[in-house]
Amino acid sequence: MPGVATTHPTPIFATLMNASFLTKNCQIVLEKKGGSNYSKLSFPLHCGVFSEISSASAVLHFNLSGEIIRAKGKGNEWGHPHEWLKRTKGDDWVYYSTGGYAGVFESIGEYYLPNFEYPTNNLLGGHPFSEKAISGLKSSWHQTLTQLAENITDTPEPVHRFLVNALSNSPACLAKKAQRLQEIIGGRISVLPPDARHVDYNLIPLTISQGCLHKCRFCKVKNTLPFRVKTAMEITYQIGCLKNFYGADLPNYNALFLGEHDSLMAGSDLICFGIEEAYREFGFADSHIAEHKTFLFGSATSLVNAPEHLFTNLEKLPGMHYINIGLESADQDTLDKLGKPISVGLVQEAFTRMQEINDRYGSIEITANFIMDVGLPANHYPAIMELIRERLVRTKPKGSIYFSPLTFNQPSRARLFEFNRLKILSRLPTFLYIIQRL
Ligand code: SF4
Incomplete structure (x- = not known):
């Protein structure tokens, strides 16, 4: 031309x-x-x-x-x-x-x-x-x-x-734009929640908090930042920059990721503020895509500490809210081996809370991740089965369980076979978690 x-x-x-x-x-x-x-x-x-x-x-x-x-x-x-x-x-x-x-x-x-x-x-x-x-x-x-x-x-x-x-x-030019996105949100998103598959990972990231609580030894996606909540002013500024950045293509989005690794810990006011501001400023109500969705990560700690009013408030906001919790194991030996500094009691409490919230709120789905790997302590899978099968009297359509292989770059038929066995026994929807960044 x-x-x-x-x-x-x-x-x-x-x-x-x-x-x-x-x-x-x-x-x-x-x-x-x-x-x-x-x-x-x-x-x-x-x-x-x-x-x-x-x-x-x-x-x-x-x-x-x-x-x-x-x-x-x-x-x-x-x-x-x-x-x-x-x-x-x-x-x-x-x-x-x-x-x-x-x-x-x-x-x-x-x-x-x-x-x-x-x-x-x-x-x-x-x-x-x-x-x-x-x-x-x-x-x-x-x-x-x-x-x-x-x-x-x-x-x-x-x-x-x-x-x-x-x-x-x-x-x-596209590489420079990707760099600019990282500057706006404070770094690369090293992992997106598995639930983001529901929008093919096409979402707008908004960082409302940085870092995570536990800095687990096994984790390959963590950063060194101590957990910190952003201020409302920082979030408003970030939304303005993102609005500019996505520009003419904004109507192709109707999903939000509240970053980064434990946004559930940011508290009810900030979470709802981020969702409401983003919804209005990004014009999600006029999107080409139907059904608004928000995704965030939480931890066992932030889930059991989240007040009931957070969920009643979320229920009043538009769309579905998916909160993904990294539980990793329900066996203390495995948690210790992974270097995940939480107790099995906390994992069980978080799992019980997850069921309560999923039963009570139609527009909130709490999902959970467990680790898969060779050589984990013998009680790792039986302890998970106790949660996702024995504790539930019937199958449930909501509250997906994701199994996350620990090893990278090692496709394995044996692990896949193991996963299929877990999936058949589980009374919750059960999938593999493929780690994907933004
Ligand atoms: S698993 Fe979650 S809490 Fe643990 S280090 Fe990774 S991001 Fe942090």
């Missing part, structure tokens, strides 16, 4: 929704309307409003800020027509594979298995990024876009504007 000048990105007007333009080399659809619900389907349904360029070799998706968010190859070299690459706001590329459909849904509660380039604790999956078609598309999408644009002449103004915007968001 000769003569395309780089200008400040301008959002395309809503009246262009689904406008389609056919050129010699590709088809461009501006502001294509995807799904409004993150439904769990066996075929890919992409949510929100995005623009699409489809050529003979690839399909590229861009958000309302003109930033690439997805890419998929065409032809025999691309593994499966349902598989795709996603780029996150933290500028990671994630490859979504069907996993051959073998037990993916049963294991993680989703039909598509995320594969990462960074080390994580996934028990399933292969090495998709070592495949030429996948790594090639990841590294060449901008060059492909440039070549397509160079061959497009006489474009209508909206297409011209879209291409200028998309081209200006080069890989270097």
